[in-house]
Amino acid sequence: MPLRSDWSGDTCAVARGADVFADPWSVLVLREVFVGNRRFEGIRSVLGAAENVLSERLRRLVAEGLLRREAYGSGVRPRQEYRLTPAGADALPVLNALAVWAAKHTASPTTAEMHLYCTTCGQESTSADWCTTCIRPLTVSTTAWERPTAPGVRIDLAESFAS
Amino acid sequence: MPLRSDWSGDTCAVARGADVFADPWSVLVLREVFVGNRRFEGIRSVLGAAENVLSERLRRLVAEGLLRREAYGSGVRPRQEYRLTPAGADALPVLNALAVWAAKHTASPTTAEMHLYCTTCGQESTSADWCTTCIRPLTVSTTAWERPTAPGVRIDLAESFAS
Numbered sequence: 001m002p003l004r005s006d007w008s009g010d011t012c013a014v015a016r017g018a019d020v021f022a023d024p025w026s027v028l029v030l031r032e033v034f035v036g037n038r039r040f041e042g043i044r045s046v047l048g049a050a051e052n053v054l055s056e057r058l059r060r061l062v063a064e065g066l067l068r069r070e071a072y073g074s075g076v077r078p079r080q081e082y083r084l085t086p087a088g089a090d091a092l093p094v095l096n097a098l099a100v101w102a103a104k105h106t107a108s109p110t111t112a113e114m115h116l117y118c119t120t121c122g123q124e125s126t127s128a129d130w131c132t133t134c135i136r137p138l139t140v141s142t143t144a145w146e147r148p149t150a151p152g153v154r155i156d157l158a159e160s161f162a163s
Numbered sequence: 164m165p166l167r168s169d170w171s172g173d174t175c176a177v178a179r180g181a182d183v184f185a186d187p188w189s190v191l192v193l194r195e196v197f198v199g200n201r202r203f204e205g206i207r208s209v210l211g212a213a214e215n216v217l218s219e220r221l222r223r224l225v226a227e228g229l230l231r232r233e234a235y236g237s238g239v240r241p242r243q244e245y246r247l248t249p250a251g252a253d254a255l256p257v258l259n260a261l262a263v264w265a266a267k268h269t270a271s272p273t274t275a276e277m278h279l280y281c282t283t284c285g286q287e288s289t290s291a292d293w294c295t296t297c298i299r300p301l302t303v304s305t306t307a308w309e310r311p312t313a314p315g316v317r318i319d320l321a322e323s324f325a326s
Contacts, residue, residue, distance in 0.1 A: 005187065007187055007191075008269070009270075009272055010272075011271065011272055011273050011275075011311045011312060012194070012262075012277060012310065012311060012312075013261070013262040013263075013265040013266040013269070013271070013276060013277040013311075014190065014191070014194050014258050014261050014262045014265070014277065015187070015190075015191060015194075016265035016269045016271070017260075017261025017262055017264050017265035017269075018187040018190040018191065018261055019187060020264075020265070020269070021184075021185065021261060021264075022184065022185045022186055022187040022189075022190055023185055024168065024170055024178070024181040024182060024185040026185075027177065027178075027181040027185055028170075028177070028178060028181065031175070031177050031178075065268065087264075087267075087268040090264055090267060090268060091264060093256075093260040093263065093264070093290075093291050094257070094260045094261060094264055095177050096260075097180075097256040097257045097259075097260040097291055097292070098176070098177050098180025098181055098184060098257060099175075099176040099177045099180055100176075100256065101180050101183075101184075101250075101253055101254060101256070101257055102176040102177070102178075102179035102180035102183070103176040104250075104253060105228065105250040105253060106171065106176070106179045106180075106183070107172075108174065108176070108179070109172055109173075109174055110174050112174075113176060114175060114176040114177065127256075127290070127291075127292050127293045127300070128256050128260055128290075128291045128292050129260070129290050129291050129292070129293070130290050130292070130293035130295070132293070135298055137290070137295075147175065148174045148175060148176075149174060149175075
């Protein structure tokens with residue numbers, strides 16, 4: 001018996017989207033790849049996930065077309081890292097929408113909070129996918145995150161999608 | 164042992180958001196309340212959820228502050244329906260972002276797809292929370308959904324939030 005119901009073939013796009021993103025580990029793996037943390041050990045170390053939990057999520061995100069594997073290094077043993085596909089890059093508004101909602105409606109354990117910036121105009125945006133200052137779409141190519149763990153530091157997400 | 168890890172006290176807003184929304188049943192319960200399906204039996208009938216599964220999600224969404232219970236009817240037995248709180252109404256961009264992503268990147272079993280409309284200008288929007296035509300925020304008060312099950316019919320979400 002599967003762990004939960006399957007909505008991947010549902011008529012409703014909300015349900016099909018929930019089928020992909022309604023797993024906290026998958027969302028957090030994507031978050032790590034967005035900020036440039038692309039390798040198994042690096043992701044595992046930040047998330048504190050068990051190896052089998054992380055392997056399963058990476059496998060599923062590759063199968064669902066959000067991540068792709070890419071070889072790196074020149075050693076004897078081939079090594080792989082994970083890169084966003086275009087479908088993975090398009091997941092940014094989902095993560096942004098979660099962050100905007102949670103920053104407003106849940107209690108943070110620190111005074112620092114996550115902020116979204118448009119790298120085109122440099123201003124903060126309160127929209128998940130639109131710069132509310134210069135009125136352009138916010139995509140992985142035009143978004144920076146300031147994370148609560150490093151106030152004042154803006155991580156340009158465009159680099160996560162560069163090849 | 165809990166069913167899964169708890170990110171509700173995480174420093175990162177993406178993680179705290181995932182903790183609330185990374186459950187398909189919860190997302191689908193919210194979808195139903197957004198379209199005006201507010202009562203236990205009505206939601207259960209559409210979702211095909213077991214009674215205990217739905218009870219647990221409704222209890223949790225009330226505890227997390229997204230839904231509130233409201234009495235209705237005048238019979239001898241008090242009956243309750245579920246209404247969006249302001250925090251629940253603010254969840255709309257999360258559902259919209261899931262739908263926009265899935266409409267673009269997953270296969271629908273039908274030719275009809277979900278569409279978002281701005282009720283201020285009447286145009287379709289491709290943003291989760293912003294009218295890309297009249298350049299205003301898309302909120303529960305200004306959004307209509309056209310669902311694949313009823314092409315051509317726009318459901319004004321503002322009614323879901325009216326008291």
